[in-house]
Amino acid sequence: MKILGIETSTFSGSVSISDDDALLCEYVFNTGPRHNEVLIPTVEKLLSDCGLGKDDLDAVCVSTGPGSFTSLRIGVSTAKALSYSLGADLAGVPSLEILASNALWSGDDVCVMTDAGRGEVFFAFYDSEGKEVAEAEIATPESVCSKTRGKTVFVGSAAVLHAKLIREMQGGDALFLPPNLNTPRASGCALLGRKKILSGQKDDPFTLTPFYLRRSAAERGVESQKRG
Secondary structure, eight states, X not given: OEEXXXXXXXXXXXXXXXETTEEEEEEEEEOTTOHHHHHHHHHHHHHHHXXXXXXXXOEEEEEOOSSOHHHHHHHHHHHHHHHHHHTOEEEEEOHXXXXXXXXXXXXXXXXXXXXXXXXXXXXXXXXXXXXXXXXXEEEOHHHHHHHOOSSEEEESHHHHHTHHHHHHHHXXXXXXXXXXXXXXXXXXXXXXXXXXXXXXXXXXXXXXXXXXXXXXXXXXXXXXXXXX
């Protein structure tokens, strides 16, 4: 199964090609909110460098968030369009789940934290086997730490940003990953998406939507104007 992975939940995006669970190639692009300018050209280069065409793809797996509003829309809409036009299977994978998979080798519980802006974080808890034990929410870093019990691996951009606070509140129970494992990658998305597809949990290109957790600034502005 040739799988295209797409990860655009953060300003550092990536695309990958896998053959079943074997990674063939992966490119990372750090373009801020301008993923729309580089995503398709990078996918085309990726396929070319692997000696493949779009018609060779059997599946497209994409991160669904939470994360950057604009970046997520670009990634998900691109994945849906490719899936529909190629007749390829589609699987959406939560970005927090992708990050949690980076820590499963530890054998400990996992707390994924990514920056949500405005002093808050997106977070979710996973057990040592990668099963989500508490649904993704938004909270302050202090609130997340107060919910954590026992030895826990903290992973994600907000775990790095708030490492000092986490250590102060959790002490020796707080574990951290190397810097390169705190960003979700397309290759991880492809691995998890493949599992979904093989278990019959394919997504529909007409109904798959990003998982935002929070309304966009534009939506909040409209509501504020209505109240005013």
